[in-house]
Amino acid sequence: MKKLLKKLFYHDGNGWWNLPKNMSLKPNPPYEGPIGGPWLLRLINFITYGGKSHAGPRFYIIVGVFLAIITALEVWAFELESQLAILYIPILLILALIKFIAVVAFYMHLRFDNRFFSYVFASGMVVGTVVFSLLLFISESAYMIR
Amino acid sequence: MNETATVNNHQDEIENTSTGLSNKKLMMWLFLASDVMFFGAFISTYLIYRGKSLNGPYPSEILDIPITTVSTFVLLMSSLAMVLALHYLKENQKNKATLWILGVVILGAIFMGFQVYEFTHFAHLGLTPRTNIFGTTFFILTGLHGGHVTIGIIWMIFLAYGSHKGTLRSDNAIDLEIAGLYWHFVDIVWIIIFTVIYLISANDTPPPGAELLIH
Numbered sequence: 001m002k003k004l005l006k007k008l009f010y011h012d013g014n015g016w017w018n019l020p021k022n023m024s025l026k027p028n029p030p031y032e033g034p035i036g037g038p039w040l041l042r043l044i045n046f047i048t049y050g051g052k053s054h055a056g057p058r059f060y061i062i063v064g065v066f067l068a069i070i071t072a073l074e075v076w077a078f079e080l081e082s083q084l085a086i087l088y089i090p091i092l093l094i095l096a097l098i099k100f101i102a103v104v105a106f107y108m109h110l111r112f113d114n115r116f117f118s119y120v121f122a123s124g125m126v127v128g129t130v131v132f133s134l135l136l137f138i139s140e141s142a143y144m145i146r
Numbered sequence: 147m148n149e150t151a152t153v154n155n156h157q158d159e160i161e162n163t164s165t166g167l168s169n170k171k172l173m174m175w176l177f178l179a180s181d182v183m184f185f186g187a188f189i190s191t192y193l194i195y196r197g198k199s200l201n202g203p204y205p206s207e208i209l210d211i212p213i214t215t216v217s218t219f220v221l222l223m224s225s226l227a228m229v230l231a232l233h234y235l236k237e238n239q240k241n242k243a244t245l246w247i248l249g250v251v252i253l254g255a256i257f258m259g260f261q262v263y264e265f266t267h268f269a270h271l272g273l274t275p276r277t278n279i280f281g282t283t284f285f286i287l288t289g290l291h292g293g294h295v296t297i298g299i300i301w302m303i304f305l306a307y308g309s310h311k312g313t314l315r316s317d318n319a320i321d322l323e324i325a326g327l328y329w330h331f332v333d334i335v336w337i338i339i340f341t342v343i344y345l346i347s348a349n350d351t352p353p354p355g356a357e358l359l360i361h
Binding site: 056057060061063064067068071074075077078081089092093095096099100103104106107108109114116117120121123124125127128129131132135136139140143 | 165166167171172175176178179180181182183186187189190193194198211215218219222223225226228229230233323326327330331333334337338340341345346348349
C-alpha cells in the first residue's frame, strides 16, 4: 500500500512538495520575445531585458499602463452608454477580452511558457464558456416561453 | 545578469519530471482551469437572474462605478507588482523582490478595503444577500472573489517572509511563480466581474411591473 501511494503521489519518492530539483543546468532555451519579427529587434531588446530573459520590468510596466488605459476606455464607454446603444455591450466585452489576454499571455507568462500549460487553461476556458453559454441560452429561452 | 542567474531563470522550465514540466506549475494550471468552472457557475447564475429582482434596491440605484474603477485599477497594479516581484527574485535581488511582494500584499489589502466599504455601504442602503435576487447573486459572486483575494494575501505574506529570511530564492522561485499565477487569475476574474456586474449591469432597472407583482 505504501509503495502504491508512493508511486501515485510521489515523484522519485521526494514527497508532495519537495519535488526533485533541476538536475541539469542546460543553457537558456532559445530566446522568445513577446513580439515576433526581426524588424522589431530593437524594441524587443528594450522590453525583454536585452533578450536575456523572458521579459523585463519595462515590458511589464508597459503592459500595466496598457491595462490601465483599457480600464479607462471601459469607463469612458460606460459614460457614453446611451450613444453607443447596441454597440455598448460588445465594446465592453472586447475591451475585457483584451485585458484578459494581456494578463494571461504576459503576466501569467503563457506567451513564453510551454504550450501544454496554455492547452490546460484553454481547455477549462472552452468547456466553461460552452457549458455556461448553453445554460444561459436554455435559461433565457425558458424565461421567454413563460 | 551573470550566466548563473540566467540559468536559474529557467531552472523551473527544465524539470526532471516525467512530463519535463514543473509539477507544481502544472498542478496550479489544472487548479485554475477548474476554478474557471467555479467562477463561471456564479457569473452565469448572476446573468441568469439579472434584471429579475422584484424589489429594490436595483443595480442602477446602488452600484458606484467610480469607486469600483479605482479598486479595479488597484488590483491590476497588484498584478504588475506580482510580476515584478517574480522578476527580481529570479534575478537574485532579494530586497527588491521582498518589497514588491509586500506591494502585492498592500494593494490586495486596499482592494479588500474597498470591498468591505462597498459591502457595508450597500448594507446601509438596504441591500443584503437576503434582500432580493440581485443581492444574493452579487454578494455570493463578489464575496467568493474577495475570499480568493484574502487567501492570496495570506499566501503572499508567507512568501514575503520567506523572501526576507532568504528561504525563498531564485532557485525555488517556482513557489512565487505559482502564487503569482493564482494572483493573476484572481485579477482576470475581477476583469470579467467588473465588466459584467458593474459596467454592463450598472443601469439595470426593475423589470416591468415588478413593484406591482410584489404587492
